[in-house]
Amino acid sequence: MIEWLNKNWLSMIAPAIVFLSFIVVAIWARRSLFNYLNGLFTKLKWEGSEILLQTTKAQFFQWCIILGAYTAILVSTLSPQGKVLAGRIIGTIFVISLTWTFLSLAVKLLHQYLRKIKAPFPFPTALIINAVRITFIVVGVLILLDIWKVPTTPIVLTLTIGLLVAVLASRDEILNIFSGFQLAHGDLIKIGHYIKLESGEEGYISDITWRNIQIKTPDDKIIFVPNSKFTKTTVTAYREPLKKATQAFRFYTRLHIKELTGLKAKNLSELVNILSDVPDSVIYYHTHNFIEEYQYLIPQPANEFALWVSDVIGDEILAEKLSNIDTFEFSTIGELRERIIAVINDGLSTRGDGRTAFEGREFHFIKSVSVVLTTPYIAHDLREFVEALRKVSINSLYFHIFESRLRLHRGVNDFSIWLQDSLDERELADKIAALDPYNYTIEDLRSIIIQLIEERIK
Amino acid sequence: MEKAIFHHPRAKIQDYVPIVGRSAIEELRALAERLSGKVIQNINSTFTGGGVAEILTRMVPLLNQLGVDAQWTTITGHKDFFDVTKKFHNALHGRKEDISSEDFSVFLEVSKKNIEELRFGGDIIFIHDPQPVALIAKKKELGGKWIWRCHIDVSNPDNRVWEFLRDFVIEYDAAVFSAPNFSQQLPIRQFMISPSIDPLSDKNKELPSEIIDSVLNKYGLDKDKPIIAQISRFDYLKDPIGVIQAFEMVRKSIDCQLVLAGGTATDDPESEKVLEEVREQASGKSDIHILLIPPEGDIEINALQQAAAVILQKSIKEGFGLTVTEALWKGKPVVASAVGGIQLQVKNKLTGLLCHSVEGAAYAVKRLLSNKEYAAWIGKNAREHVRQNFLITRHLKDYLLLFISLYYPSDAIYL
Known part of the structure; x- marks a missing residue:
């Protein structure tokens, strides 16, 4: 060994000096470079600077040593084959170190940035980080194989095909992500907007994610529309979120059953006598029953007193006067009853009792027993209100327009009260209050009110 | 005594949506919810033939689908009994019938047998037509709400038969008639419920x-x-x-x-x-x-x-x-x-x-x-x-409202 050193010390000294020089330069360069970077990052206030410096500071010294070793081998007297082998070994160590370092750096930076993204990400964080790790490792392995002259083309080809297949398989997902990016950063659609899709779905945008847009429909369902589909379809965007009511409007419905009183009149005197004593619900029934029973007829038949007086008693003059009583003028059943009685009394005083009804054709007094129920429909603004209005039953409309107005002594329909008190929509409230509901079918009323509100929020 | 069993209800309540609209069916469900826990026992004289059996065949399964525990049982009787009830039927329609005191005895005797043998089990007992009307004698023992549903025209009845039946009717909580002029002066509540047809039945569906x-x-x-x-x-x-x-x-x-x-x-x-x-x-x-x-x-x-x-x-x-x-x-x-x-x-x-x-x-x-x-x-x-x-959905609504109304005396019920 000593003999070998005596013979070859001159060929050893040059690589050793080169190697030691690299160490000295490395110590100096690391200090200077990292001091400079520290200063630079302090100025830039980059959040990832600490991670970058911590991860690369120790590694930088290792890379200098590896470079020194490689240079020393190049200036050494090793055989060409020996240099190649040593170069590949050092190259391998360098690639492994470099890969490891960049991998650590990428993972730490990803952690740092993914934490800050508030919008739900289409993939779990672990999946993204693993994908990055795999990418770095694959690239590192490919470089190592290249260093050791192993053919990489088939591997690269296989990986490329695999990647293409994966991209094709998840193209919808990728399209969704791109579309989501486009939507999230665009100004046209925002959370809270009311939209209507070409396919008919409509509602408020409740969320925009990387994958889909969530639409809350007026009946409280959530529809998920993939972003890619959303950007391809025709979307009608209405206004910014409408003004919220100070108090939500809850739609009720009212169903009624007919209760027979057992009372019947066979002439006008009996009719007027019984009318004076029956409960309000009887008067209400006989002046409103036609609205529901003859929905399909325009105009609907008049109140049942007028019909009976015409068909059975045959007093057409009195029947006309009774038909002409405008229920809309009265805000209480009591006032309406008084008017009906006055008209019949007037007829009695001028023309007497007239005919007596045949058996079986008497006027039977019926009362309406109402059962009032809540519905699932609630409106917080005009848009929700109009959408609910489309869906509620005619019984619900009946309750809010007729029943509340007259029988419950409200004077005005419920809709107008809410529009004025909770939304400060005085003009709209007045327009609806001015509609004489007795001149329309309930379905006509529904259409007219919807139209009025649509015009207001257009 | 027989009890109706419905293995295959012919129509689902949802099937009526295209005919009467979704909101009408939603309202039926809302009413039915209010009767949760109540058993309604329908009692009549036959499972087949005639309008009453036809209506119950459809109503009972639909009430069940809405979540109402509706049941249906029939009384039993021999030919003599049904001959008598047929006479009653005609007499209530105002036709002259030769009804002997023996006929009344036959009616009471079969009714007594049914009262003893019939298995009662409802919070609301819903009796249809005159044949089972005398079952009301069981009310004192069983309690609950009792309704007499009169499907026939009693606007001009034979007084002897009506007075005989009236003694039973006035013991009920309520009576139900199909038209206003069928109602009588009675000391109990009287409701008007028109019968109905089922638009999905073989008798009413569209045919090629x-x-x-x-x-x-x-x-x-x-x-x-x-x-x-x-x-x-x-x-x-x-x-x-x-x-x-x-x-x-x-x-x-x-x-x-x-x-x-x-x-x-x-x-x-x-x-x-x-x-x-x-x-x-x-x-x-x-x-x-x-x-x-x-x-x-x-x-x-x-x-x-x-x-x-x-x-x-x-x-x-x-x-x-x-x-x-x-x-x-x-x-x-x-x-x-x-x-x-x-x-x-x-x-x-x-x-x-x-x-x-x-x-x-x-x-x-x-x-x-x-x-x-x-x-x-x-x-x-x-x-x-x-x-x-006059569709069955309106009829269902009326029955549900009737059952609910029995528990509330006022004209406006807020549930």
């Missing part, structure tokens, strides 16, 4: 023309000649002889054919006799077709109604007249007597034409046969009138 044609072929009817049809049980109260007389008046000026089609019910021993008389009256007249349709012949009844140009219902007395409702639902112009519940369905000149005599029926039929546009307009109104007021 091939089926209609095959039924016409089967019965030897000429599809190119206008058909005047009366679909009813063979019963004096349906006046089938009057229908033949009216047809013969029409036939003098318009070439047409008459179909009298119907069946018999297990609780109607008189049907055979009536059928025989009708056959005799029609014998030798090739344009008059007397068809005895078996209880399972609903499709055939439907086809005959759909093929008809005009449908007649010339009843002398009528509870409600479901065959009229069926005809109206099919958009057919109807000529019907102004009796009983028919007047609720046929608004003269709007949803049909009312008559009061054989001559009136003949005149109305001629008007409709000779003015097709008018007939079509009346038919269209008729269908909408039934959609609004």
Whole structure:
């Protein structure tokens, strides 16, 4: 060994000096470079600077040593084959170190940035980080194989095909992500907007994610529309979120059953006598029953007193006067009853009792027993209100327009009260209050009110 | 005592959405929720034949689907008992019947047996028609709410029979009648609930023309000649002889054919006799077709109604007249007597034409046969009138409201 050193010390000294020089330069360069970077990052206030410096500071010294070793081998007297082998070994160590370092750096930076993204990400964080790790490792392995002259083309080809297949398989997902990016950063659609899709779905945008847009429909369902589909379809965007009511409007419905009183009149005197004593619900029934029973007829038949007086008693003059009583003028059943009685009394005083009804054709007094129920429909603004209005039953409309107005002594329909008190929509409230509901079918009323509100929020 | 078991409900409640709208079904569910935990026991006299059994066959499964625990049981009785109840039925319709004190004894004796043997099990006991009316004697022991549902026209009843039954009726919590003029002076609450038809039943669903044609072929009817049809049980109260007389008046000026089609019910021993008389009256007249349709012949009844140009219902007395409702639902112009519940369905000149005599029926039929546009307009109104007021969904709603109302005395109930 000593003999070998005596013979070859001159060929050893040059690589050793080169190697030691690299160490000295490395110590100096690391200090200077990292001091400079520290200063630079302090100025830039980059959040990832600490991670970058911590991860690369120790590694930088290792890379200098590896470079020194490689240079020393190049200036050494090793055989060409020996240099190649040593170069590949050092190259391998360098690639492994470099890969490891960049991998650590990428993972730490990803952690740092993914934490800050508030919008739900289409993939779990672990999946993204693993994908990055795999990418770095694959690239590192490919470089190592290249260093050791192993053919990489088939591997690269296989990986490329695999990647293409994966991209094709998840193209919808990728399209969704791109579309989501486009939507999230665009100004046209925002959370809270009311939209209507070409396919008919409509509602408020409740969320925009990387994958889909969530639409809350007026009946409280959530529809998920993939972003890619959303950007391809025709979307009608209405206004910014409408003004919220100070108090939500809850739609009720009212169903009624007919209760027979057992009372019947066979002439006008009996009719007027019984009318004076029956409960309000009887008067209400006989002046409103036609609205529901003859929905399909325009105009609907008049109140049942007028019909009976015409068909059975045959007093057409009195029947006309009774038909002409405008229920809309009265805000209480009591006032309406008084008017009906006055008209019949007037007829009695001028023309007497007239005919007596045949058996079986008497006027039977019926009362309406109402059962009032809540519905699932609630409106917080005009848009929700109009959408609910489309869906509620005619019984619900009946309750809010007729029943509340007259029988419950409200004077005005419920809709107008809410529009004025909770939304400060005085003009709209007045327009609806001015509609004489007795001149329309309930379905006509529904259409007219919807139209009025649509015009207001257009 | 028998108990109805429904293995295969024919229609799902959801199936009615296209006909009456989603909101109507939502309302039924909301009402049914309020009856959660209550058992409703329907009791009548037969599972087959007649309007009551037909309605219950459909109502009970639908109530179950809505979450209401509705059950159906029948009383039992021998032929003598049903002969007596048939007499009661006719007498309540105002017909003179020879009812002996022995008949009342038979009624009470069978009722007593049923009271002892019947298994009661409802929070609400819903008794249909006079046959089981005496079961009310059990109320004191069982408690609960008891309702008497009168399906027949009692506007002008035989006093002896009505007074006999009234003693039972006034013990109920409520009585239900099909029309306002059926109501009586009673010290209990009285409700009005019209019967209904099921638009999805074989009797009322739309049929392809091939089926209609095959039924016409089967019965030897000429599809190119206008058909005047009366679909009813063979019963004096349906006046089938009057229908033949009216047809013969029409036939003098318009070439047409008459179909009298119907069946018999297990609780109607008189049907055979009536059928025989009708056959005799029609014998030798090739344009008059007397068809005895078996209880399972609903499709055939439907086809005959759909093929008809005009449908007649010339009843002398009528509870409600479901065959009229069926005809109206099919958009057919109807000529019907102004009796009983028919007047609720046929608004003269709007949803049909009312008559009061054989001559009136003949005149109305001629008007409709000779003015097709008018007939079509009346038919269209008729269908909408039934959609609004006489479909099974409205009937379900009324029953649910009735059950709820029993627990609240006021006119406005907030649930």
